[in-house]
Amino acid sequence: MLSEFNLFGVFMAPIVVYAVAALPVTMLLRSLLWWCGVMKWFWHLALFEVALYTCVLCLMILYI
Numbered sequence: 001m002l003s004e005f006n007l008f009g010v011f012m013a014p015i016v017v018y019a020v021a022a023l024p025v026t027m028l029l030r031s032l033l034w035w036c037g038v039m040k041w042f043w044h045l046a047l048f049e050v051a052l053y054t055c056v057l058c059l060m061i062l063y064i
Contacts, residue, residue, distance in 0.1 A: 018064070022057040029056065 002014035030049060033039050042048040 015061070018057060018060050022053060022060050025060070026053045026056045 002017055005012040005014065005017050026049075029052060030039075039045065039048075
């Protein structure tokens with residue numbers, strides 16, 4: 001678990017660091033799923049992408 005993050009004298013909550021770090025991981029997973037053809041299975045792509053981001057963010061908070 002991270003402690004507060006100092007950004008030019010402004011203390012940020014650790015969730016901000018995790019949220020920014022989860023973006024490239026989600027983009028990588030999303031492109032991998034497009035390449036494999038898995039994304040065609042989902043009816044509402046935007047909802048799935050938000051759920052994927054949420055899952056990645058929660059896993060990062062739990063395990064990093």
